[in-house]
Amino acid sequence: MDTYFIVNPAAGRGKALELLPEIEGEMQRRRLPYEIYLTKGRGDGEDFVRKLTAAHPERLRIFACGGDGTLHETINGAIGKNVEIGLFPVGTGNDFVRNFTEKEKFLSLGAQLEGTAKKLDLLRVSGRYCVNMVNIGFDCEVVAKAAQWKKRPLVHGPMAYFLAVGSLFFRPMGKTLAFRREGEEKQGKYLLCTFANGSFCGGAFCSSPYARLDDGKMDAAFIGKVSRGEFLRLLPAYRKGAYLEKMAGRKELEYFTCDQLELLAKRPQKVSLDGEIYHFRHLRLKMEKEAWTFLVPAGSQLMEKDRKEET
Numbered sequence: 001m002d003t004y005f006i007v008n009p010a011a012g013r014g015k016a017l018e019l020l021p022e023i024e025g026e027m028q029r030r031r032l033p034y035e036i037y038l039t040k041g042r043g044d045g046e047d048f049v050r051k052l053t054a055a056h057p058e059r060l061r062i063f064a065c066g067g068d069g070t071l072h073e074t075i076n077g078a079i080g081k082n083v084e085i086g087l088f089p090v091g092t093g094n095d096f097v098r099n100f101t102e103k104e105k106f107l108s109l110g111a112q113l114e115g116t117a118k119k120l121d122l123l124r125v126s127g128r129y130c131v132n133m134v135n136i137g138f139d140c141e142v143v144a145k146a147a148q149w150k151k152r153p154l155v156h157g158p159m160a161y162f163l164a165v166g167s168l169f170f171r172p173m174g175k176t177l178a179f180r181r182e183g184e185e186k187q188g189k190y191l192l193c194t195f196a197n198g199s200f201c202g203g204a205f206c207s208s209p210y211a212r213l214d215d216g217k218m219d220a221a222f223i224g225k226v227s228r229g230e231f232l233r234l235l236p237a238y239r240k241g242a243y244l245e246k247m248a249g250r251k252e253l254e255y256f257t258c259d260q261l262e263l264l265a266k267r268p269q270k271v272s273l274d275g276e277i278y279h280f281r282h283l284r285l286k287m288e289k290e291a292w293t294f295l296v297p298a299g300s301q302l303m304e305k306d307r308k309e310e311t
Protein backbone atom coordinates (compact mmCIF):
# COMPACT_ATOMS: atom_id res chain seq x y z
CA MET A 1 0.00 0.00 0.00
CA ASP A 2 1.39 3.46 -0.87
CA THR A 3 2.07 5.61 2.16
CA TYR A 4 1.93 9.41 2.32
CA PHE A 5 3.11 11.67 5.13
CA ILE A 6 1.36 15.04 5.34
CA VAL A 7 3.80 17.10 7.37
CA ASN A 8 2.84 20.49 8.80
CA PRO A 9 6.16 22.30 9.29
CA ALA A 10 4.45 24.94 11.47
CA ALA A 11 2.84 22.51 13.95
CA GLY A 12 4.28 22.30 17.44
CA ARG A 13 6.85 24.97 16.53
CA GLY A 14 8.46 22.77 13.90
CA LYS A 15 8.42 19.45 15.78
CA ALA A 16 7.07 17.62 12.72
CA LEU A 17 10.23 18.36 10.76
CA GLU A 18 12.27 16.47 13.37
CA LEU A 19 10.40 13.31 12.34
CA LEU A 20 11.65 13.40 8.78
CA PRO A 21 15.04 11.64 9.17
CA GLU A 22 13.39 8.70 11.01
CA ILE A 23 10.56 8.44 8.47
CA GLU A 24 12.90 8.49 5.50
CA GLY A 25 15.43 6.10 7.07
CA GLU A 26 12.83 3.57 8.21
CA MET A 27 10.75 3.62 5.01
CA GLN A 28 13.88 3.15 2.88
CA ARG A 29 15.18 0.38 5.17
CA ARG A 30 11.85 -1.45 4.79
CA ARG A 31 11.80 -0.73 1.03
CA LEU A 32 8.30 0.71 1.26
CA PRO A 33 7.04 3.25 -1.30
CA TYR A 34 6.29 6.60 0.32
CA GLU A 35 5.99 10.31 -0.29
CA ILE A 36 6.34 13.24 2.06
CA TYR A 37 4.30 16.40 1.49
CA LEU A 38 5.10 19.58 3.43
CA THR A 39 1.99 21.73 3.80
CA LYS A 40 2.27 25.38 2.84
CA GLY A 41 -0.45 27.03 4.88
CA ARG A 42 -4.00 26.66 6.16
CA GLY A 43 -6.11 24.39 3.92
CA ASP A 44 -3.18 23.21 1.81
CA GLY A 45 -2.98 19.76 3.46
CA GLU A 46 -6.68 19.24 2.85
CA ASP A 47 -6.42 20.24 -0.84
CA PHE A 48 -3.44 17.96 -1.34
CA VAL A 49 -5.23 14.98 0.25
CA ARG A 50 -8.42 15.65 -1.75
CA LYS A 51 -6.52 15.61 -5.06
CA LEU A 52 -4.41 12.63 -3.99
CA THR A 53 -7.37 10.44 -3.02
CA ALA A 54 -9.31 11.47 -6.15
CA ALA A 55 -6.38 10.27 -8.29
CA HIS A 56 -5.87 6.98 -6.36
CA PRO A 57 -8.92 4.74 -6.05
CA GLU A 58 -6.72 1.99 -4.59
CA ARG A 59 -6.31 1.94 -0.82
CA LEU A 60 -3.83 4.50 0.54
CA ARG A 61 -2.29 5.03 3.94
CA ILE A 62 -1.92 8.67 4.93
CA PHE A 63 -0.18 9.87 8.08
CA ALA A 64 -1.00 13.35 9.38
CA CYS A 65 2.19 14.67 11.00
CA GLY A 66 1.27 17.69 13.09
CA GLY A 67 -1.39 18.70 15.57
CA ASP A 68 -5.14 18.13 15.61
CA GLY A 69 -5.51 20.78 12.89
CA THR A 70 -3.42 18.70 10.49
CA LEU A 71 -5.48 15.60 11.31
CA HIS A 72 -8.68 17.64 10.79
CA GLU A 73 -7.54 18.74 7.34
CA THR A 74 -6.38 15.25 6.35
CA ILE A 75 -9.75 13.74 7.29
CA ASN A 76 -11.73 16.46 5.49
CA GLY A 77 -9.67 15.91 2.35
CA ALA A 78 -10.05 12.12 2.50
CA ILE A 79 -13.67 11.75 3.60
CA GLY A 80 -15.50 8.91 1.87
CA LYS A 81 -12.32 7.69 0.17
CA ASN A 82 -10.47 4.38 0.40
CA VAL A 83 -7.85 5.42 2.96
CA GLU A 84 -6.57 4.60 6.38
CA ILE A 85 -5.31 7.60 8.31
CA GLY A 86 -2.61 7.59 10.96
CA LEU A 87 -1.32 10.37 13.16
CA PHE A 88 2.10 11.47 14.40
CA PRO A 89 0.98 13.88 17.15
CA VAL A 90 3.62 16.58 16.99
CA GLY A 91 1.40 19.63 17.44
CA THR A 92 0.99 21.90 20.42
CA GLY A 93 -2.05 20.51 22.22
CA ASN A 94 -2.36 17.01 20.69
CA ASP A 95 -5.78 16.43 22.24
CA PHE A 96 -6.98 13.66 19.93
CA VAL A 97 -4.21 11.24 20.90
CA ARG A 98 -5.09 11.59 24.60
CA ASN A 99 -8.03 9.27 23.94
CA PHE A 100 -5.56 6.38 23.52
CA THR A 101 -3.31 4.43 25.88
CA GLU A 102 0.48 4.28 25.41
CA LYS A 103 0.66 7.62 23.58
CA GLU A 104 4.41 7.26 22.97
CA LYS A 105 3.64 4.49 20.45
CA PHE A 106 2.28 7.18 18.14
CA LEU A 107 5.80 8.55 17.74
CA SER A 108 7.29 5.21 16.69
CA LEU A 109 7.16 4.58 12.95
CA GLY A 110 7.63 0.85 13.61
CA ALA A 111 4.55 0.73 15.89
CA GLN A 112 2.60 2.83 13.38
CA LEU A 113 3.40 0.59 10.41
CA GLU A 114 2.37 -2.47 12.43
CA GLY A 115 -0.81 -0.78 13.65
CA THR A 116 -4.41 -1.97 13.41
CA ALA A 117 -7.07 -0.24 11.32
CA LYS A 118 -10.09 0.78 13.42
CA LYS A 119 -13.31 2.45 12.35
CA LEU A 120 -14.07 5.60 14.35
CA ASP A 121 -16.91 8.12 14.41
CA LEU A 122 -16.96 11.67 13.09
CA LEU A 123 -19.10 14.68 13.85
CA ARG A 124 -20.49 16.26 10.70
CA VAL A 125 -20.77 20.00 11.36
CA SER A 126 -22.64 21.83 8.58
CA GLY A 127 -20.68 20.08 5.85
CA ARG A 128 -17.30 19.81 7.60
CA TYR A 129 -16.05 16.86 9.60
CA CYS A 130 -14.76 17.11 13.10
CA VAL A 131 -12.84 14.24 14.63
CA ASN A 132 -12.40 15.40 18.20
CA MET A 133 -14.46 18.28 19.45
CA VAL A 134 -16.59 21.34 18.68
CA ASN A 135 -16.17 24.24 21.13
CA ILE A 136 -18.15 27.46 21.44
CA GLY A 137 -17.78 30.22 24.03
CA PHE A 138 -14.89 30.40 26.48
CA ASP A 139 -13.09 27.26 25.22
CA CYS A 140 -13.26 28.50 21.66
CA GLU A 141 -11.89 31.92 22.66
CA VAL A 142 -9.05 30.04 24.40
CA VAL A 143 -8.24 28.15 21.19
CA ALA A 144 -8.17 31.40 19.19
CA LYS A 145 -6.03 33.16 21.81
CA ALA A 146 -3.69 30.16 22.15
CA ALA A 147 -2.99 30.38 18.41
CA GLN A 148 -1.47 33.82 19.11
CA TRP A 149 0.49 32.61 22.15
CA LYS A 150 1.90 29.65 20.17
CA LYS A 151 3.83 32.13 18.00
CA ARG A 152 5.66 33.72 20.96
CA PRO A 153 9.18 32.59 21.85
CA LEU A 154 9.53 30.26 24.86
CA VAL A 155 5.86 29.22 24.77
CA HIS A 156 5.83 25.47 24.30
CA GLY A 157 3.16 22.75 24.30
CA PRO A 158 -0.03 23.17 26.34
CA MET A 159 1.44 26.31 28.01
CA ALA A 160 -0.11 28.36 25.16
CA TYR A 161 -3.58 27.21 26.27
CA PHE A 162 -2.97 28.04 29.96
CA LEU A 163 -1.71 31.51 29.04
CA ALA A 164 -4.80 31.97 26.88
CA VAL A 165 -7.10 31.09 29.82
CA GLY A 166 -5.26 33.66 31.96
CA SER A 167 -5.45 36.41 29.34
CA LEU A 168 -9.19 35.91 28.78
CA PHE A 169 -10.18 35.71 32.42
CA PHE A 170 -11.14 39.41 32.81
CA ARG A 171 -12.92 39.68 29.44
CA PRO A 172 -16.74 39.50 29.27
CA MET A 173 -17.88 35.87 29.28
CA GLY A 174 -21.08 34.24 28.01
CA LYS A 175 -22.72 33.69 24.62
CA THR A 176 -26.44 33.73 23.94
CA LEU A 177 -27.34 30.68 21.89
CA ALA A 178 -30.34 28.56 21.07
CA PHE A 179 -30.20 24.85 20.46
CA ARG A 180 -32.75 22.58 18.85
CA ARG A 181 -32.94 18.92 19.73
CA GLU A 182 -35.69 16.44 18.97
CA GLY A 183 -38.04 19.24 17.87
CA GLU A 184 -37.58 21.32 21.04
CA GLU A 185 -35.80 24.65 21.13
CA LYS A 186 -34.05 26.07 24.17
CA GLN A 187 -32.19 29.34 24.61
CA GLY A 188 -29.66 30.43 27.19
CA LYS A 189 -26.54 32.41 27.96
CA TYR A 190 -23.65 30.00 28.14
CA LEU A 191 -20.10 30.29 29.40
CA LEU A 192 -19.19 27.46 27.05
CA CYS A 193 -20.65 24.60 25.05
CA THR A 194 -18.82 21.49 23.88
CA PHE A 195 -19.97 18.81 21.44
CA ALA A 196 -17.60 15.94 21.69
CA ASN A 197 -16.47 12.82 19.94
CA GLY A 198 -13.22 12.69 21.97
CA SER A 199 -12.67 13.73 25.58
CA PHE A 200 -10.02 16.45 25.54
CA CYS A 201 -9.62 20.00 24.30
CA GLY A 202 -7.29 22.94 24.88
CA GLY A 203 -4.16 20.86 25.41
CA ALA A 204 -5.46 18.39 28.04
CA PHE A 205 -8.72 19.81 29.43
CA CYS A 206 -10.97 16.78 29.92
CA SER A 207 -14.20 18.58 29.05
CA SER A 208 -16.09 15.44 27.98
CA PRO A 209 -14.86 12.62 30.20
CA TYR A 210 -17.25 9.95 28.93
CA ALA A 211 -17.02 10.70 25.20
CA ARG A 212 -15.74 7.76 23.16
CA LEU A 213 -14.54 7.91 19.58
CA ASP A 214 -16.43 4.73 18.66
CA ASP A 215 -19.78 4.83 20.50
CA GLY A 216 -21.82 6.63 17.81
CA LYS A 217 -22.80 9.36 20.29
CA MET A 218 -21.98 13.02 20.69
CA ASP A 219 -21.52 14.23 24.27
CA ALA A 220 -23.04 17.69 24.57
CA ALA A 221 -22.21 19.97 27.50
CA PHE A 222 -23.77 23.38 28.09
CA ILE A 223 -22.33 25.34 31.01
CA GLY A 224 -24.21 28.48 31.96
CA LYS A 225 -22.64 31.68 33.22
CA VAL A 226 -20.99 31.44 36.63
CA SER A 227 -19.17 34.10 38.69
CA ARG A 228 -15.40 34.54 38.17
CA GLY A 229 -14.75 33.12 41.66
CA GLU A 230 -16.79 30.03 40.83
CA PHE A 231 -15.05 29.78 37.48
CA LEU A 232 -11.70 29.60 39.29
CA ARG A 233 -13.02 26.98 41.71
CA LEU A 234 -14.39 24.84 38.88
CA LEU A 235 -11.42 25.15 36.53
CA PRO A 236 -9.29 22.35 38.09
CA ALA A 237 -12.30 20.00 38.03
CA TYR A 238 -12.99 20.94 34.39
CA ARG A 239 -9.39 20.15 33.53
CA LYS A 240 -9.53 16.76 35.22
CA GLY A 241 -12.97 15.83 33.88
CA ALA A 242 -14.47 15.90 37.38
CA TYR A 243 -16.76 18.93 36.94
CA LEU A 244 -19.80 16.80 36.06
CA GLU A 245 -19.80 15.33 39.54
CA LYS A 246 -18.94 18.69 41.12
CA MET A 247 -21.79 20.51 39.32
CA ALA A 248 -24.30 17.63 39.45
CA GLY A 249 -27.86 18.87 39.91
CA ARG A 250 -26.99 22.52 39.27
CA LYS A 251 -29.07 24.52 36.80
CA GLU A 252 -25.90 25.90 35.12
CA LEU A 253 -25.00 22.45 33.79
CA GLU A 254 -26.65 20.42 31.10
CA TYR A 255 -24.82 17.33 29.82
CA PHE A 256 -26.39 14.73 27.58
CA THR A 257 -25.63 12.45 24.67
CA CYS A 258 -27.39 12.68 21.34
CA ASP A 259 -26.77 11.98 17.67
CA GLN A 260 -27.85 15.32 16.25
CA LEU A 261 -28.41 18.89 17.30
CA GLU A 262 -28.83 22.36 15.79
CA LEU A 263 -27.33 25.58 17.12
CA LEU A 264 -28.52 29.08 16.34
CA ALA A 265 -26.93 32.41 17.17
CA LYS A 266 -28.32 35.90 16.55
CA ARG A 267 -24.95 37.22 15.42
CA PRO A 268 -22.00 35.36 13.83
CA GLN A 269 -20.07 33.46 16.50
CA LYS A 270 -16.70 31.79 16.57
CA VAL A 271 -16.65 28.02 16.67
CA SER A 272 -13.63 25.75 17.05
CA LEU A 273 -13.64 22.46 15.13
CA ASP A 274 -10.67 20.39 16.30
CA GLY A 275 -8.92 23.63 17.22
CA GLU A 276 -9.53 25.31 13.84
CA ILE A 277 -11.60 28.50 14.04
CA TYR A 278 -14.67 29.06 11.84
CA HIS A 279 -17.69 31.38 12.15
CA PHE A 280 -21.37 30.46 12.20
CA ARG A 281 -24.92 31.61 12.83
CA HIS A 282 -26.55 28.25 12.26
CA LEU A 283 -24.82 24.91 12.77
CA ARG A 284 -26.15 21.43 12.16
CA LEU A 285 -24.26 18.74 14.08
CA LYS A 286 -24.72 15.07 13.31
CA MET A 287 -22.77 12.10 14.58
CA GLU A 288 -21.70 9.70 11.84
CA LYS A 289 -20.80 6.29 13.20
CA GLU A 290 -17.67 4.55 11.89
CA ALA A 291 -17.15 7.20 9.21
CA TRP A 292 -13.37 6.84 8.82
CA THR A 293 -10.56 4.36 9.34
CA PHE A 294 -7.83 5.20 11.84
CA LEU A 295 -4.56 3.36 12.18
CA VAL A 296 -3.99 2.62 15.88
CA PRO A 297 -0.28 1.94 16.47
CA ALA A 298 0.70 -1.50 17.77
CA GLY A 299 0.65 -1.50 21.58
CA SER A 300 -1.92 1.31 21.90
CA GLN A 301 -5.71 1.15 22.19
CA LEU A 302 -8.72 3.35 22.86
CA MET A 303 -9.05 4.21 26.54
CA GLU A 304 -11.90 2.47 28.31
CA LYS A 305 -14.47 4.74 29.91
CA ASP A 306 -17.12 4.05 32.44
CA ARG A 307 -20.08 6.25 31.53
CA LYS A 308 -21.97 7.52 34.59
CA GLU A 309 -25.55 8.75 34.78
CA GLU A 310 -26.29 11.79 32.64
CA THR A 311 -27.29 15.06 34.36
Ligand SMILES: Nc1ncnc2c1ncn2[C@@H]1O[C@H](COP(=O)(O)OP(=O)(O)OP(=O)(O)O)[C@@H](O)[C@H]1O
Pocket: 008, 009, 010, 011, 012, 013, 039, 040, 041, 042, 043, 044, 045, 066, 067, 068, 069, 070, 071, 073, 090, 091, 092, 093, 094, 095, 274, 275, 276
Ligand atom coordinates in the same frame (compact mmCIF):
# COMPACT_ATOMS: atom_id res chain seq x y z
N1 LIG B 1 3.36 25.76 6.25
C1 LIG B 1 2.45 26.21 7.12
N2 LIG B 1 2.61 27.42 7.72
C2 LIG B 1 1.73 27.91 8.62
N3 LIG B 1 0.61 27.23 8.99
C3 LIG B 1 0.38 26.03 8.44
C4 LIG B 1 1.29 25.46 7.47
N4 LIG B 1 0.79 24.25 7.10
C5 LIG B 1 -0.38 24.09 7.78
N5 LIG B 1 -0.62 25.14 8.58
C6 LIG B 1 -1.75 25.37 9.51
O1 LIG B 1 -1.27 25.29 10.86
C7 LIG B 1 -2.42 25.23 11.71
C8 LIG B 1 -2.11 24.51 13.01
O2 LIG B 1 -1.76 23.22 12.75
P1 LIG B 1 -1.87 22.04 13.83
O3 LIG B 1 -3.16 22.08 14.55
O4 LIG B 1 -1.53 20.81 13.11
O5 LIG B 1 -0.70 22.36 14.88
P2 LIG B 1 -0.74 22.96 16.33
O6 LIG B 1 -1.67 24.13 16.36
O7 LIG B 1 0.68 23.19 16.74
O8 LIG B 1 -1.30 21.75 17.21
P3 LIG B 1 -2.66 21.52 18.10
O9 LIG B 1 -3.85 21.84 17.22
O10 LIG B 1 -2.62 20.07 18.48
O11 LIG B 1 -2.55 22.47 19.28
C9 LIG B 1 -3.51 24.59 10.86
O12 LIG B 1 -4.52 25.57 10.66
C10 LIG B 1 -2.82 24.30 9.53
O13 LIG B 1 -3.66 24.44 8.42
